[in-house]
Amino acid sequence: MSEANIAQKSPYKVEVIAGRLYAWCACGHSKKQPFCDGSHAGTGFLPQMYEAEKTGEVYFCGCKQTKVPVLCDGSHNDL
Numbered sequence: 207m208s209e210a211n212i213a214q215k216s217p218y219k220v221e222v223i224a225g226r227l228y229a230w231c232a233c234g235h236s237k238k239q240p241f242c243d244g245s246h247a248g249t250g251f252l253p254q255m256y257e258a259e260k261t262g263e264v265y266f267c268g269c270k271q272t273k274v275p276v277l278c279d280g281s282h283n284d285l
Contacts, residue, residue, distance in 0.1 A: 210234045210251065210270035215285055217265035217278035222258035229253040230266055230276035240266035240276075 211234030218240040222228065229242040233251035236243040242253035256276045258264070267275065269282040 212269050212271070212285065213239045214268040215282045216268050217282070218268050219263055219265055222256075222261065222264050224258050224261045226258050228256045228258065228266075228276075230256055232270060232275065234270040240268060 210232060213231070213234045213236070220228075220240065230240055230253060231238075231242045231246070232254050233246040233249045235245035235249065237245065246252060254275045256266075265278040267278045267281070269285055271281040271285065272279045273281065
């Protein structure tokens with residue numbers, strides 16, 4: 207498996223709804239960032255599922271280097 211493509215060097219702020227599932231793009235190739243559009247085909251990457259615990263804003267990782275997928279952990283600050 208190759209290294210993930212850096213989609214952007216900052217997180218994506220997204221309004222999520224409690225109980226809803228979101229498919230986070232792990233490969234960095236999706237045109238619908240931060241979510242999967244199937245662009246990972248053939249890369250060895252798979253989307254990571256995230257279920258919102260509560261309604262509100264969350265910050266999905268944009269650099270794809272987070273140590274705790276799918277949310278931003280500040281890893282972009284080291285790029």
